[in-house]
Amino acid sequence: MARTRRAFLKGLAYAGGTAAVSAVPAIASEPRKAPDDAVGMLYDTTRCIGCKACVVACHEANDLPPDTRGDALYDAPQSLNDRTKNIIKLYQEDGRRSYMKQQCMHCIDPACVGACMIGALQKREYGIVTWESNRCIGCRYCQVACPYNVPKFEWEEANPRIIKCELCNHRLAEGKEPACCEVCPRDAVIYGKYDELLAEAKKRMADHPGRYVDKIYGEHDGGGTQVLYLSHVPFEKLGLPELGDEAVPKLNRTIQHGVYKGMIAPAALYVAMGAVMLRNRRKGDKGGES
């Protein structure tokens, strides 16, 4: 019996070693950059007056029924949901207040895209993360993976869809800008090329020292996002998580591709196991008595 155990532990040690070795390329692989044609949005808490014009406009532009489930008279969603791709929330603490706009961040290296099995969610034109109905199984792995809790599921439908902001890509195709940016009376949320938005955010910070927290959320967070935030209160108060600079799906990618090496490793393991069994069979079934 000791022999079985030894052989077994050897096998396990080998598996562990493979996993450890495979972690090495993690250090080497480059973080992803925003595509050249990337567009995005910039939201500035110091300009937002909480009028929610963008919430209504988003509903209309995206053919979403008003969410009157909370209050039968008003379109008053409590959070992003199957009828709401965009929401304004109020943060209030110790006399300080701020509004916060929530929608998909259009991550540069999105976890939802890394999760999705046959690419219903993908970074498509302009780096916008869009959803394609006939590739979606409804597995909801995108919901588990997204660190911002953005994709929503139609829980009450027999044929449910994933609902999330797609940066009004249907409007962009007509040469218009996203509905939320178009209606904003204070330009608290603006649409533009990703590079230009980043430059604009930096300029605002330089022009108004002390007005903002010293950071542009989304410049590096979670590998970077195409929607950027400027804020006068700490970002975590607004519900934006501290993710560090590494993109969420990177660890998975590293291990997955490190271990599998493009299916060569599994194929080799398969042949090896078959060979061992053939040899065992030829030797006869003596192992049992040893």
Place this chain on the structure above:
Amino acid sequence: MSEHKATPVGGSLMTPSMRILLFVFMVGAALTVWRFAVGLGPSTGLSDGYPWGLWIAFDVVTGTALACGGYAMALLVYIFNKGKYHPLVRPALLTSALGYSVAAIGIIIDVGRPWFIWRIPISVGKWNLDSALLEVALCVMAYVMVLWIELSPAFLEKWQDSGNTGLANFSRGLSKFMDKALIWFIALGMLLPTMHQSSLGSVIMLAGPRLHKLWHTPWLPFLYLISCIAMGYAVVVMESTLSSRAFGRQREDKMLASLSGVTSGILFLFVAVRFVDLFLRGRGPLLIGEGYYSVMFWLETVLFLAPAIMLAGSRGRARIATMFRASMMIVVAGSLYRFDSYLVAFNPGPGWSYFPSVPETVITLGLVAMEIMVFIMLVKSFPILSGTSPMPAHRK
């Protein structure tokens, strides 16, 4: 190997306990129809915060790990050439085939658009190779088939003696082919679980910042892999003990004892990797002071360590009662580890909560009832279990 040939248990199929199982299954089936009519919202406790619940955490993630008996036994018998364990292989394969089939049905019930599942295997060009879930999906589909093929000799053996000459001839022909081809199916039957059981760890690893730091580690795939092997052995021990009692067969005590030795080593390794990893990455302090997360972590650790210690010495292994108890603890430990990493340690932020709804739970119970029913039916009519203790007094 003729001295421990598998034979059908025989006996009547419609016993009172079968009627109860059938009832539970029927209720579950009716609720499943209702679930598809009204959608997942009204029928489950799931939400946008907790998109995965009992069905994924139990039916799929835990269920397939418990169904790793076939995998664990195949490794031992065919790779480490321990032919003496052969009598344990068929029952283990049957439980695995059933467990995986149930998991597959669980997935179909859980996903929102199961009518698109067929697109996964055929959309080769669209495969997202970054997705651990894609790999799990493909592997599980393939493995369900492989398991039934691995088990097919049990059916073919019976049909060969069938009165229907057509069926008998067909079975004889297929048997000859299977004799040659089986090795390559068995190899697949070991490759696929190695891949997808570890990938089940990768799947939840992607939750990244939303998974508690005590559970989130690059070692998740490895921990999932080795714990499923331990769970597989534990299930084999329990199943062999239970079926010997239920069907009045001889027990395979010696074999079970040496199996338990392997299991003990794996359990120690599991706990060691977790602790070393936590300390190396400076997460040791989380072991205390993280409220119920710390408590759950320690509970898991105790549940993994206790059976490891119980089975470490030859004294514990000599007693079938100790082995059975230890195996039960392993099953609980591995299941808790999976529930914790998929549900308890998953934190979507404030304001969300999840508890399985009654219909959700009953549907799961219905699936389990079906699994037990089919197991009993098949061992009664097909040569799955072997009666005699093999090769007595060969060792010691």
